[in-house]
Amino acid sequence: MTVLFSKKCEYALQSLLFLAEFQDEGILSADHIANHLDIPKEFVSKILRSLTKSGLVVSQRGKTGGFQLAHAPERISLMDVIADIDGTAVFEDCLFCHPSCNPDAPCPVHETWSLMQNQLSHLMKNTHLDNFIPGQSLHQFQQDVNA
Amino acid sequence: MTVLFSKKCEYALQSLLFLAEFQDEGILSADHIANHLDIPKEFVSKILRSLTKSGLVVSQRGKTGGFQLAHAPERISLMDVIADIDGTAVFEDCLFCHPSCNPDAPCPVHETWSLMQNQLSHLMKNTHLDNFIPGQSLHQFQQDVNA
DNA sequence: GTTATTTCGGACTTATTTATCCTGTTTTAA
DNA sequence: TTAAAACAGGATAAATAAGTCCGAAATAAC
Structure with missing residues (x-):
């Protein structure tokens, strides 16, 4: 039932994409974001605070505060x-490897799986928040995936 | 911290790969498998029983029993x-989409992500247990990934 | 200054996953 | 026949992830 990313990560991505899309509106509260994304408010708040710590977002406290x-x-x-x-x-x-598998004694799919991982990694590294804002071009993506 | 598949699924894959590799030796006990894979014995046992139910493995009870x-x-x-x-x-x-995203109103990476998913899915469908047995060719894999 | 609203941070609760235990049944071999 | 070894399956326990709560500090508007 695992789906690549944790719930926390999924919510983080969605929240940041929301902030990116409505960047013009300035600071948005956790409450506002939670309502629009249909995600538990307190949980979003906690996640955004941790993203503040790691420097991906900035926060402002007090009335009219937000992220x-x-x-x-x-x-x-x-x-x-x-x-x-x-x-x-x-x-x-x-x-897929037995625990003993490592780059020196790889299992038969080691190379192939590595390739998939590299593609995924490459896609994530080369996809930025602005690519999700309606109207943005898909050129960069298509190039990456087919590279 | 999520890693694509659940622990249960990871152990299931490893156990089946082990059974495939040592198929010649006939029935192998959960205990034997668990020892070789360094996985909790009771957990392997439970997983193999559920795989028995769904028909991927067959089991034999009693002394000298196994899967x-x-x-x-x-x-x-x-x-x-x-x-x-x-x-x-x-x-x-x-x-990556907002909850509202669907094929009719896709988010900007919808197509690209679908492509990645199809590649992954294709790889999993076209990779079989025998591909992990030492000595097997990698041709089919390389074709799939680069397709 | 007071009040309302919001982030901050930690403690707490709940749910899910992972792992273990125990009792029963089956089968083999001595 | 009996003992040992293994699966069957439900109950329980431990660990992790997901989600909630609350008091405190900050800030804006009145």
Whole structure:
């Protein structure tokens, strides 16, 4: 039932994509974001606070407070978010091998799986928040996937 | 911290790969498998029992009992195992979209992500247990990944 | 200054996954 | 016939992930 990323990471991605899309509106509260994404408010709040700590967003306290991207959407990659929340094991570890498998004594699919991992990793690194804003071009994506 | 598949699925794959590799030795006990894979014995036992129910392996009770593949290794794909244990959501659901995203109103990476999912799905469907037995060719893999 | 609203941070609860235990049944071999 | 070894399966326990709560500090508007 696992779906590549943790719930936390999924919510983080969705929240940042939301912040990117409505960047013009300035600071947005956790409550506002949670309502629009249909995600538990307190959970979003907690996740955004941790993203604040790691520097991906900036926060403002007090009435009319909330969160905002720390950098331009085109400078925040999906990998930045994923690495911060879930880590990079999914892009590095060989899943199908017996425990003894390693680069020196690889299992038969080691190379192939590595290839898939590299493609995934490449896609995440080269996909930025701005690619999700309606109207953006898909050129970069198509190139990456077919590379 | 999620790594594509659940622990259960990972152990299932490793156990079946082990059964495929040592198919000549006939019935192997959960204890034997667990020892070689360094996985909790009772957990392996439980997983193999559920695989017995779904027909991927056959079991024999009593002293000298154990498990064996229900079909030839070349007829069991990784997808068979994954679909049985974890389901296929990871190959179908769009993770990056706002909840409102769907094929009719796709988010900007919908197509690209679908492509990645199809590649992954294709790889899992076209990779069979026999591909992991030492000495097997990698041709089929390389074709799939680069297709 | 007071009040309302929001982030901050930690403690807490709940749900799910992972792992273990125990009792029963089956089968083999001595 | 009996003992040992193994699967069957439900109950339980431990660990992790997901989600909630609350008091405190900050800030804007009145």
